[in-house]
Amino acid sequence: MMALCACAVTTAAPVPPPLAPPLVPYVLENTEVRDIRAAALHRDYQLFVALPDSYATSGRRYPVVFITDANYAFPVARSIASRLHKHAGLEEVIVVGLSYANGESGNYSRRRDYTPTVSRNGGDRSDMPGRQQAFGEAAAYGRFIATEVFPLIARQYRADMDRKIFVGHSYGSLLGLQILLTRPDTFDHYILGSPSLWYDRGVMFDREKAYAAGHRDMPASIFFGIGSRETLAPGKTRSRAEERFDMVADLRDFHGALAAHRYPGLTSTVKVFADEDHASVFPLVLTHGLRSYLKRKQ
Structure with a gap:
């Protein structure tokens, strides 16, 4: 009679695949991030700073572009400014991106920080749980x-x-107009794309009239840009209420009001970009706005 042997069968443990090298984040060259406390606002922000390629070796001073909605606009502005220097011979600039408040969504932060009033049209719901829209x-x-x-x-x-440039788009341009109609010499050049002049039933038209009543000059250089498709929706009657505004017509009206005062220190231009809409026009506004101010290399 044969004895049965219960023998353990061993198998080699599977060899794990080699670990992939850790992914390296993409970093924009010559950029820095600085924390800043807004003491009066009791909030913290960050500044995104892009330095020109020649900064480390030149020793000279550079014009400064301050740009709102930095989470989107800063890398766009940095790249466009660099290309305009390299391929069109324009001056180099320092680009400073103005971020949203730390710990807040972009929509929440920009609606509060960029708008001049609490709108009489009402506002969107807050996208931050537990916090009322501001x-x-x-x-x-x-x-x-x-x-x-x-x-x-x-x-x-x-x-x-002495050569500071403001760049805003949509609500960011409302902020620019607020500064322009309060202390226009805060910046030397304003690049204002697709300003939301419908906001609060056209409150910036009222602000423009108030400025004109108390001032004989507006020392400022302004480039306004907008897409040709930013017009009244079909079948709607124009007003300055949500969904019934014509942003192109509003901008032309606003620019016409500024021009009518013949301020000796004001230079103002409007450009309507064909076949562009509110979402697509910003890079064109920025490009043409910088070209209208920056000098070419001698």
Whole structure:
């Protein structure tokens, strides 16, 4: 009789695949991030800073572009400014991106910081749970730029603070208009794309009239840009209420009102870009706006 042997059968453990090398994040060259406390606003922000290629070796000072909605617009502006220098011979610039408030969504932060009033048309619901939507703090945010952002940039970089450029789009352009109609000499050049002039039933038209009543000059250079498709929706009657506004017509009306005052210190241009809409027009506005101000290399 044969004895049965219960023998353990062993198999080699599978060899794990070699670990893939860790992915390296893509970093924009010559860029920095600086934290900044907005003391009067009791909020924290970041500044995204792009330095020109020649910054490390030149020793000279550069014009400064301050751009809103930095989470989207900063890398676009940095790239366009660099290409305009390399391929069109325009001056190099420092680009400073103005971020949204730390811990807040972009929509929440920009609606509060970029709008001049609490709209009488009502507002969108907050996208931040537990926090009521906020509007109407553009004046305070503009003071933050002038009194806290400017000094930091002047201390830390070789910035020509006599040549400051503001760039905004949509609500960002409302912020620019708030500054323009309060202290126009805060910036030397304004690039304002697709301003939301319908906001709060056209409140910026009222602000423009109030400025004109108290001033004989507006020392500013302005480039307005907008897409030709930013017009009234078919079948709608024009007004300055949500979904019934014509942004192209509003911008032409606003520009016409500025021009009618014949301010000796004001230079203002409007360009309507064919076949572009609110989402697509910004890079063109920025490109043409920078070209209208920056000098060419001699």
